[in-house]
Amino acid sequence: MPRDFLNTADWTREELEGLLLRAARFKRGEDASKPLAGRSVALVFFNPSLRTRASMQVGVYELGGNTVILEPGGTSWTLEHREGVVMDGDKTEHVKEFVRVLARYCSAMGVRTFAALKDWKEEREDPVLAAFAKYSEVPVVNLESAMHHPCQALADMMTVRERLGEGRKRVLLTWAWHPKPLPMAVPNSFALAAAQMGHDLTIAHPPGYELDEDLVREINGRAFDAGATVSYTHDVEGAFDGQQVVYAKSWGSREFYGRPADDVEERAPYRGEWIVDAAKMERTDGGLFMHCLPVRRNCIVTDEVIDSPASVVIDEAENRLHVQKAIMTRLMAGG
Ligand code: CP
Numbered sequence: 001m002p003r004d005f006l007n008t009a010d011w012t013r014e015e016l017e018g019l020l021l022r023a024a025r026f027k028r029g030e031d032a033s034k035p036l037a038g039r040s041v042a043l044v045f046f047n048p049s050l051r052t053r054a055s056m057q058v059g060v061y062e063l064g065g066n067t068v069i070l071e072p073g074g075t076s077w078t079l080e081h082r083e084g085v086v087m088d089g090d091k092t093e094h095v096k097e098f099v100r101v102l103a104r105y106c107s108a109m110g111v112r113t114f115a116a117l118k119d120w121k122e123e124r125e126d127p128v129l130a131a132f133a134k135y136s137e138v139p140v141v142n143l144e145s146a147m148h149h150p151c152q153a154l155a156d157m158m159t160v161r162e163r164l165g166e167g168r169k170r171v172l173l174t175w176a177w178h179p180k181p182l183p184m185a186v187p188n189s190f191a192l193a194a195a196q197m198g199h200d201l202t203i204a205h206p207p208g209y210e211l212d213e214d215l216v217r218e219i220n221g222r223a224f225d226a227g228a229t230v231s232y233t234h235d236v237e238g239a240f241d242g243q244q245v246v247y248a249k250s251w252g253s254r255e256f257y258g259r260p261a262d263d264v265e266e267r268a269p270y271r272g273e274w275i276v277d278a279a280k281m282e283r284t285d286g287g288l289f290m291h292c293l294p295v296r297r298n299c300i301v302t303d304e305v306i307d308s309p310a311s312v313v314i315d316e317a318e319n320r321l322h323v324q325k326a327i328m329t330r331l332m333a334g335g
Contacts, residue, residue: 003140003331034063042068108141152292170245186292195219202233
């Protein structure tokens, strides 16, 4: 078992299944143990959050522990992560010291560090998360990095299972129009986890919005290993046919990475077309509607769909709490 929870791909399917089982026990109220009693978890937020911050804080409390919440550049010093730089700019402290100091106080740390959407080549390597993992002497939980949001993906897999039962499902990940380019962490992690869990995955997006090639290879390989399929399409309506799950998310084009105005122009024709609406949901096999939240209503999804019984977005948010408790218990208390 890995020391950290950075990416579901680092964990075997059996290990992920174990986390889901434990999360379900927490949700049913069957496990009230306090494995974090007397211990603290640092939560480092470079970016805003509702669900991640609240669910981690509540989860650590329910496991008997204490949280230390830090916001570099706000409630703690600005942080440099690059190696060997002359720190004569606006960064006050290096991750090397920050992480090693925190590890003397805390038994684990979570970190949220979004893509800056400036330099694809650099950001696809997840440099800030990698620096945390490298220098930390305690487990690190990825609370959404440039490339991955594994806690969200695990909560999504739990939600699919509790609504549709175990086994292979037909799952659509669809790009949706949003007024500005967004990072790819959520679609990357959802697609990867769905493939690892053996779901038949369709990924729909307009031309030019392909996911990272290495990640696509990984998704295809994991699906193959799990006996599942992956298909890719630009057909915004046909993609919905017969699906049991519709997962909507917007992301930016790598072609226009660092040039948001060009991406906004490129995506303009897709407004009103790449939206999840009732007509598209009619084409599914009674499909669930999923989104990680926050969501822009009537851009990504219509009010009619997100307010319908098919929508499980609040369950997904609740399940963040249960899966994160399972992750923290596994990383910090074994078992
Ligand atoms: N889905 C999710 O991570 O929500 P927050 O950004 O509010 O934490």
